[in-house]
Amino acid sequence: MKALRVLHLQDVILSLEVLEVVTNLRTLCLVNCELENITPLGNLKNLEILAFCDTNIYELPEELAALRGLKSLHFFSSGNEQINFPPNLLSRLTSLQELHVTCENNVNLPGLNSLSRLTGLSLRVSTAQCFPENLVFPELQSYNIAVNEDLRFMQELNSRTLEITKFSSSLSAFEKLLCKCGKSWL
Secondary structure, eight states: OTTOOEEEEESOEEOGGGGGGOTTOOEEEEESOEESOOGGGGGOTTOOEEEEESOSOOBOOGGGGGOTTOOEEEEEOSSSOEEBOOTTHHHHOTTOOEEEEOSEEOOOHHHHTTOTTOOEEEEEEOTTSOOOSOOOOTTOOEEEEEESSOOOTTSOTTOEEEEEOSOOSOGGGGHHHHHTOSEEEO
């Protein structure tokens, strides 16, 4: 099992403790899985890509902060589920280059500005989340951000799309993103 680098699991029920023997795993994709315990994910030190799609996970464990080499985190949901991120979890994933969260979430937006390597972002946010004065993201090359709207995800991962509805605050938080935007709906 040491040679296994990519694992795609679909329609299974499992505890991720079984993955502790897979020491060189780089990519883990979980699709429509019922997961009993995901805290062992923090033990997969070589993991670079982690994707959850329509799983029963609604809160990411604090242990994910141990994944220092994680470059890409995906959380897709076709339903109305919400994913909760522990405070400051994302800001501790300093190697993160891509973040894709298509469902409701509690992502700390100011914390995302500290991710200096972030180049790709798909995110659904609401006005309930704290908006910093200016979302900078200096290295961001592609993004799809929906504020108070469902995310039109996967339309173009290489695009620069910003969709804002029912937002009564100042748009200054989005000034830098608007300058680089390819498509916008305000």
